[in-house]
Structures are given as structure tokens and as C-alpha cells.
Amino acid sequence: MDFRSEGSHVRCDKIQVPVVHRTRLKSWFIWVCSSILLWTCLVQLVAVGELWHPHFVSDFSNKLSRRTPLPPLRVKEEVVVLPPPPPVLPLARKYRINGFLRVTSNGGLNQMRAAICDMVTVARFLNLTLVVPELDKTSFWADDSDFEDIFDVRHFIDSLRDEVRIIRRLPKRFSRKHGVQLLVMQPVSWSSEKYYLQQVLPLFQKHKVLHFNKTDARLANNGLPHDLQKLRCRVNFQALKFTPKIEALGYKVIRVLQGRGPFVALHLRYEMDMLAFSGCTHGCTEEEAEELKRMRYAYPWWREKEINSEERRSQGLCPLTPEEATLILQALGFDNKTQIYIASGEIYGSERRLAALRAAFPQTVKKEMLLDPYELRQFRNHSSQMAALDFMVAVASDIFIPTYDGNMARVVEGHRRYLGFKRTILLDRKRLVELLDLYHNGTLPWDGFSIAVREVHENRIGQPVLRRVIPDKPKEEDYFYANPQECLCANTDCQDGLVPANLSQSSK
Numbered sequence: 001m002d003f004r005s006e007g008s009h010v011r012c013d014k015i016q017v018p019v020v021h022r023t024r025l026k027s028w029f030i031w032v033c034s035s036i037l038l039w040t041c042l043v044q045l046v047a048v049g050e051l052w053h054p055h056f057v058s059d060f061s062n063k064l065s066r067r068t069p070l071p072p073l074r075v076k077e078e079v080v081v082l083p084p085p086p087p088v089l090p091l092a093r094k095y096r097i098n099g100f101l102r103v104t105s106n107g108g109l110n111q112m113r114a115a116i117c118d119m120v121t122v123a124r125f126l127n128l129t130l131v132v133p134e135l136d137k138t139s140f141w142a143d144d145s146d147f148e149d150i151f152d153v154r155h156f157i158d159s160l161r162d163e164v165r166i167i168r169r170l171p172k173r174f175s176r177k178h179g180v181q182l183l184v185m186q187p188v189s190w191s192s193e194k195y196y197l198q199q200v201l202p203l204f205q206k207h208k209v210l211h212f213n214k215t216d217a218r219l220a221n222n223g224l225p226h227d228l229q230k231l232r233c234r235v236n237f238q239a240l241k242f243t244p245k246i247e248a249l250g251y252k253v254i255r256v257l258q259g260r261g262p263f264v265a266l267h268l269r270y271e272m273d274m275l276a277f278s279g280c281t282h283g284c285t286e287e288e289a290e291e292l293k294r295m296r297y298a299y300p301w302w303r304e305k306e307i308n309s310e311e312r313r314s315q316g317l318c319p320l321t322p323e324e325a326t327l328i329l330q331a332l333g334f335d336n337k338t339q340i341y342i343a344s345g346e347i348y349g350s351e352r353r354l355a356a357l358r359a360a361f362p363q364t365v366k367k368e369m370l371l372d373p374y375e376l377r378q379f380r381n382h383s384s385q386m387a388a389l390d391f392m393v394a395v396a397s398d399i400f401i402p403t404y405d406g407n408m409a410r411v412v413e414g415h416r417r418y419l420g421f422k423r424t425i426l427l428d429r430k431r432l433v434e435l436l437d438l439y440h441n442g443t444l445p446w447d448g449f450s451i452a453v454r455e456v457h458e459n460r461i462g463q464p465v466l467r468r469v470i471p472d473k474p475k476e477e478d479y480f481y482a483n484p485q486e487c488l489c490a491n492t493d494c495q496d497g498l499v500p501a502n503l504s505q506s507s508k
Contacts, residue, residue: 090162099204233487250392265397279307280318316430319404410482424462
């Protein structure tokens, strides 16, 4: 190559530069780009793996670094308890509704319980919608508990939906704010299906809503169709379930008692209200008898004021005293190792009147002795809830002995029959008073007294018997809920397997 200038001439040879082939350069460029792309993808995978599965990152990182893998993280396994599946509800019965029935149950727990069973049955055969029953808050016990405080209201409604429609409250269109005045009435006691169909149903057709403010014993013991009697049992034994908190505490008492061995539930109905209203003051001091009399006169709704205590006692119409009950238990053969649970409220005269019972049977207990005070605190001043605990224990007991045939005694008796005729000793108080007086005045020695007591009750232990029917005298015949014979066997008509009731039971 020649370069020329004005003054000189320079010659320069051509320099040899190595030539890079275009194909090789292109391959190298592709390799670099691919590497960058791969590493970018790897970083993204690591990030995603960290979010979704940390173990993947850990394992992958270990492999890259060629380190010894870490042991897997041990996670404590927790047992997941799944809630039980919801119960299968029966199909709701569809029917033309003739009206709404509002009821107020009166009396103590078991009187109200039986009344609720009757009112469900009435609503069923009159094709009514039943409002969840209201409970008595104005009686002697002054318990302000509502239905849902004692019974599982959701279970009550759902379990009967194939028989009767039940609602929690009346529709607003029937309230006083809308100018509706409910017809309030008391159905005739011990009434038949015919009475309700002919005299009560027309009132619903006219007024649409009726309020029964007295519901105790408003349905006959006998003469009802078999399916209605079965419905009364279904409400009593299945639909009226106590609330979970009552059941939990009741079962706790039962477990404690059963853990110590067999036990007798003694329904010692020697309480102030019973003595005052029955006029039974045998064994009381003059001051106590006067106090009971004042209480009876203080309640204007209690019609019978002047009562001859000894006359009633001789007729078997008074509860046994704690001292009398002690002698009867001993005569029946219970020894001093027998575990006795007193299923009742506050005994009139308190521990002074229980001294003889505790001396003869040291293992005598009450719910207050088996539970911590804080456990019973929620039930204080709620006599019906306390009675529900006693009811559960009495039904579960090995032997149940009521000293008076009140509502609790009879309803528990019926439950125990339904559960397989569990032993219930039904005391013949009229005969026992005669034997007790003979023993106390020295006419009858102990051995003779004990033999006589056992003979009297040989056939009074809750065995299968027919209900005793006395036409036109429903108060004197056997109570349906004490012996629901229609519900005690699978066959429609099982009377052939039952024996006639012993006539001596008339003085229960």
C-alpha cells in the first residue's frame, strides 16, 4: 500500500487480521442467551417453589451445593375431630292449618312436662301450629326459666316436624300492636278427643289463635286413639330432651354414683310447698305447723284451707316423713352400706329431719354433696332446672322409691317402665301408716313389721300391669304418664301380655 505526501513517498505492507467466521459467532451468541434464559427460569422456579413447597427448595439447594441433606422437619400430627353429621330430619307433615295454639304450662317441671306432651297431641289432631310453650313463672317456685333454658328447643321442633308444625313465637300480625286480642281459655280437665273437635276447634276457626293458660291434666288418660297415645310417648321420651348443660351435669352426677356402686334414688317429697298445700304436718313442731298453715292461706289460688292432717295421713294422702322413710327402707331389707341419693329440693327442717336417715344409711348424698358449688351456681334460684338434674338421676338409678305419688314420681315411674320396667318400689302409704303406728305403739314387733312391709310391696315394683281405669273418676284412675302401656311393646295391641293392676295400688 502506498501513501504519498508532498515531500515523501512511504510504502506500507498490508497487515493480516484473523477473520472470525460468522457462523461461529452466531453459535456463541445463542449459547450465552440460552444460559441467561435458563438461569432466569431457575430463579423463577425457586421463587415459586418457596411459596408452594419449601421442601422442594431445600432439596434442590442441597443438591446444587452437594451438601448432606437436612433431616425432614417433623410436624406433630393433630387428630382432627370432625363434627358429627347433622341428624336426618323427618319430612315435615303438610296439612291445612286451622289456627295457632299458644300455651302456658303451669306447675312444677314434671307437671309442665306432661302438659306439653298433651298440648302437642292436641295440636296434632286439630291440625294447629303450636307455639313453643311458655313455662309457669308465677307459681310458688318463682322460677323464671324459659322453655329453652330447660329443654333443647331446636331438637323439640325438628324431631316433631313430621307430626306438627312448631314455631318459636306467634307471627307479628297476631300481636297486640296490630289490635289482636287473643282468646284466653282453660280447657276442661281430662277431656277426650271429641271435646276438642266439637267445642275447641270451632273457636280456632273463628279466632285463629287461642291461648290455653292452664294445661295440666287437660287430656284424658284413656279412650284416645292408639296413634295419639303413641305421640304422647314420643314427645315425652324423645322430643323433650334437656339442654346440653343440664345433661352434662346430670350425667356427671350419675357417673359419680355409679362409680361407687348401685344406688337407690329416694324421692323424699318432704318439702315446704308439699306440706303446706297438702296440710300434712305429722312430725312437725307446733311452730312449723303454724308456719305451713300461714303459707297455705297466703296463696289465694289454693282453695282448700282447713285440713285435718292426721285424717289425711290415715288415708295415705301425705308424704312419708324422713324418719318414716328410714324405717321403711330398713324393713325392705336395705342395709347400712346402701348408697342413697335424695332426689328432692330442700327438706323441710333441713338436716335435723335427715339425722335418722343419715345415721341408718351413712352413704346418703344429695347433688349438692357431689358437685362443686360453682357447678350448681348457674342453676340456683331455678327450681325446674335443679329438678331436671334429680329427674335424670332418678331415671338412671338402680331402684327408685318415691315417698309420695306426685308428678315427678309418676313421670319417672313411666320413664322407668319405658326403659325396660326398671325396679320402682311404689309405696302403699295407707297400709304403711297403719303398720308404722302399730310398730310405734309396740303392738307389732320389728320382725313382724318388716315381714308385713315386704309382703305389701311384693307386687308393687313397677312390673308390667294394665292401667286401672275408673270411668267418670279420672283423678282416681292410673295416670297415663305413670304407665303408658300403649308404648311399652312393639305390637299395636299388647294388652294380652299385661296383668290387671293390683287393687291395692289405689292407695299409692
